Amino acid sequence: MVRTPTLAFDRGTLILHPPPRGKTWVDYATWDDRVEKFRIPAMHYRQLVEALQAEGTDFNDEAKEFSPLELVPSFEMEPYPHQTEALFAWKQAGRRGVVVLPTAAGKTYLAQLAMQATPRTTLIVVPTLDLMHQWYAHLTAAFPDAEVGLLGGGSRDRTPILISTYDSATIHAESLGNQYAMLVFDECHHLPTDFYRVIAEYAIAPYRLGLTATPDRSDGRHGDLKGLIGPEVYRKSPEDLAGFALAEHKLVQIKVKLSPKERDRYNTCIKLRNEFLRESKISLGSLEGWQKFVMASARSQTGRRAMLAHREAKEIASGTDGKLRILTDLLAQHYPERILVFTNDNATVYRISQDLLIPAITHQTPVKERHEILTRFREGEYKTLVASHVLNEGVDVPDARVAIILSGTGSSREYIQRLGRVLRKGSEGHKLALLYEVVAEDTSEEGTSQRRHGSEGKKEPQRHKEHRVIEKPKKPKLKQEQLEIFPSQPIYGVNQNQTPKAAESPAKWGEDETPEF
Structure with a gap:
């Protein structure tokens, strides 16, 4: 008697035994001598099941332990056009893919819409504890009847909707892999690392959504997102959404000169560094060049002095007194509006906070104190905040x-x-956001500014010199571009009778879509 093949989940992989007839499944399988069975990467679950179904192969699916959910939202907002179109593009791509939208464009609500359109057990992965709690607050309010849990920060829930940090999801990847039909990766540019990628690789989830404002990585691994999550299905920039979902904005670059004393010291440091780089035949024009400089600086006293000179030159450019004068002028000009001040290091944050009596937030700020500062800023009691990198990502910053x-x-x-x-548009009907970039003239900061504007070259920032009076910019007239939609494609090319446990009985998804898993 011929036994029916069984597909089982085993610690981040799939085991298919006994081997079924046909050939398509062989492309995904590797023989494991330890158990004398064929083993398949968990992330190929969907392709494998569809291939077996296409051949009409009968098999038992004991791998998946996810299930349908009843997701009834407590509130429904009219989505912005870009959210509707992003959801449509993701569904047309087989409910797998990456959506690139700027900060404040409503990526969390887009994920909620995707969950409503794909009512299955869902794992949401976020980079920080702050974001984890923000997602928890949003989803418990959106789906009050659903079980929403946390994994990370001392919580170890196992609920149909689970929100986890990347660290915790990685640690528990082998046990989570077959529990969830849908994965949502917030700030998904974190995923393609050697440590985090197992979250996607050990999961059989057939539906995956990646959300980010900036998918590109300096190591080039953003290309791995296609295999881990799916292709990029939708992208919009801040300029595309200005005046609609986002406030219109203007970029103003202000260049300041170093003082004679600062200039002399800066030139001395740069000369010392460059002499060492020239002797060592090292170019800092690439990541590899910087790595060589770091290694070379650890091998000799000369290299150590060159590295210290490099750091001192950078500190001079980033913390010149001219920048503080400009900051004082801008704060006075825009008072009493809410203003965010960003620096690259904590020392400058604390210096500004002490000199100008401005509340500061760094990674050293206790959670309760940070919450209180942000609350007072939101309520208008504090008009200005200064921070380094801690507000870049994973913190819900009040409108400014x-x-x-x-x-x-x-x-x-x-x-x-x-x-x-x-x-964020906030409560203002015609908000014009301003971003000032203060750059030390004739220093390495000019190159740094050019690199950070690399993908923003479409909109050249307005420039001012230090000695000029900075006038309030007028509201720019931005072109309204037609949003693009990816071409429609059928979600599945094969409609086979589904075997028991491999797929569920047909049920309505929206108006005319039926689930496959």
Whole structure:
């Protein structure tokens, strides 16, 4: 008697035994001598099941332990056009893919819409504890009758809707892999690392949604998102959404000169560094060059002095007194509006906080104190906040209209995230957000600014010199571009009779769609 093949989940992989007839499944399988069975990566579950069904192979699916959900939202808002179109594009791509939208464009609500359209057990993965609690608050309010749990920060729930940090989801990837039919990766650019990628690789989830404002990574691994989550199905920039979902905005670059004393010291440091780089035949024009510089600086006293000189030059450019004068002028000009000030290091944050009596937030700020500061800023008691990198990602920052970047990295991701902090439309009907970028003239900061604007070259920032009076910019007239929709494609090309446990009985998804898993 011929036994029916069984598909089982085993610690992040699939075991198919006994081997079924046919050939298509062989492309996914590898023989494991330890158990004398064929083993298949868990992330190929959907392709494998569809291939077996296409061949008419009868098999028992004991791998999946996810199930349908009753998701009845307590509130429904009219989605913005870009949210509707992003959801449509994701569904047309087989409910797998990455959506790229700027900060404040409503990615969380888009995920809620995707969950409503795909009512299955869902795992949401986020980079920080702050974001985990924000998602929890949103989903418990949206689906009051659903069980929503947390994994991370001391919580170890196992609920139909689970919100986890990347760290905790990675640690528990082997046990979570067959529990959830849908994965939502918030800030999905974190996923393609050697550590985090197992969340996707050990999961059989047939439906996957990645959300990010900036998918590109400096190591080039953003290309792995296609295999881990799915292709990029929709993208919009802040300019595309200005005046609709986001406030219109203007970028103003202000260049300041170093003082004679600062200039002399800066040139001395750069000369010392460059001499070492020239002797060592190292170019800092790439990540590899920087890595070589770091390694070379640890091998000799000369290298150590060169690295210290490099850091001192950077500190001079980022913390010049001219920037603080500009900051004082801008704060006075825009008072009493709410203003966010960003720097690249905590030392400058504390210096500004002490000199100008401005509340500061860094990674060292206790959670309760940070919550109190943000609450007072939201209520208008505090007019200005200064921070380094801690507000870039994973923190719900109250609405502000003006942001001032005194220093930062060359990362376009950081730049877009900081811009996004002032793009929320809020209660103002015709809000014009302002982003000031203060750059030390004739220093390495000019190159840093060019790199961070690399993907934003479509909109050249307005420039001002330090000695000029900074006038309030007028509201720009932005072109309204037609939103693009990816071409419609059928979700599945094969409609086979589904075997028991491999797929569920047909049920309505929306108006005319039936679930496959």
